[in-house]
Amino acid sequence: MFAASYTGASHTPKAVHVYRTNCLHALFSKQPAEHLMAGQSLFFEGDDANHVFEVLDGTLRIFRIISDGRRVITGFLDARDVIGVSLRARYLYSAEAITPSTVRRLPRRHFDAAVVSNDELRPEVFARVSDEMAAAQDQMVLLSCKSAEERLCSFLLKYLKRITIPGERQATLELPMSRLDMADYLGLTIETVSRTVTKLINKGVLSIKDPGVRHSIRIEKPRMLAQLAGDSDEHADD
Amino acid sequence: MFAASYTGASHTPKAVHVYRTNCLHALFSKQPAEHLMAGQSLFFEGDDANHVFEVLDGTLRIFRIISDGRRVITGFLDARDVIGVSLRARYLYSAEAITPSTVRRLPRRHFDAAVVSNDELRPEVFARVSDEMAAAQDQMVLLSCKSAEERLCSFLLKYLKRITIPGERQATLELPMSRLDMADYLGLTIETVSRTVTKLINKGVLSIKDPGVRHSIRIEKPRMLAQLAGDSDEHADD
DNA sequence: CGGTCAATTGATGTAGTTCAAGGTTAGTGG
């Protein structure tokens, strides 16, 4: 599961293409699609949490601005993610489109009513909330004690795991977010992210084919990436 | 709400002393009390998550051990907290008593069955999960970009908010955990925690009456503590 | 062609880590 997609990360491959009338996706299917331009806001931290959203297309970032003006990105959201399953009266963060995006909006009371009345929906919602918690845990571990290289590798590795085809020995990641987004998500500066990327290129772990398209990163050595991520044996013995 | 008590943090004062037959607390009340010695484990990361626990007394820590052997404490749990509401098949962390503690244990399937069948219970469980998420968010912000002093002050401030009587101008915190626990929770070293505590004492924010009892910290200047915590205006404008 | 924005690269600074050395308290056993 992908920690970066912190709100709603249940990417159970089986569930994705199964047509169930009572799944979470179906709940949104009647709602009209809304389009967001890159950089456009969906809602702000502190707003009344009146809606739950499903992402159909594109990538959004969710973040908080702290007192000194710095931004902390707590997650990225992609197609099929749902924003707001574990919310309270007010949004805990702002949400903004990184790329042009499409979402569907559901009034919170409809969502809650559906969850109460629908016995098939509830386990799915519960699973998503659990995924969120697991992702938050992972992110806390990352921020607590990982080095810049480990953070970046963990990040790339999780993105890689989403798109990877088992047989492939390498793959190309199309990262929609900027270096600044990555920095704000990983608790680093833009300069450190940039330096760490070039260091990994020099090690032969990554490559950027066209230096003009820096959002396109090819993973040359996935195994080495996983080692450098440093979460190989989480259940390490003492 | 107290971010440190990361799993189950709904300390709504009103709810605490209301006797409801269908509340979460009542669900555990039939179970026998189990006693844990200081340092004793309740379960380990990776174990099958067969039980949900309610803490009756004492303080526990929940943590993960990462590959290089370091420990990340993701939360502290006190009386009335519940461990495992947002869990999946396996525990995401280990749980261990800091002080001698008392807990009640409920089989996971009983808990799940009760949540499904009981319409009064579900909102309470949901509220607790939401509190967990909010606490996790706060912790991510803390770990992302706060300084050692801000981290320690945030930590003390949240503990203070739990026990404070509105009129009081200062209060004494009885911290059950060691400096090492605090360090592993705040993403710092024990030395930095120690140095930061003495720095705050020199500033007159804190005092330790009896140097022998270092777990007992008196807050001399709560307002200054709040300022130093640095999360005064979270909704700061741009 | 200048202007802007994102990313890179270099030089310097620093907060917090690491390593090392006491100090204090409590428990144990003579």
Add this chain to the structure above:
DNA sequence: CCACTAACCTTGAACTACATCAATTGACCG
């Protein structure tokens, strides 16, 4: 009662990973 040990905490000195500040490059675009 006094060693003796083991945790736990504190303090100091040196180091380092990352931040900060500053300059440069490259892509895009009117």
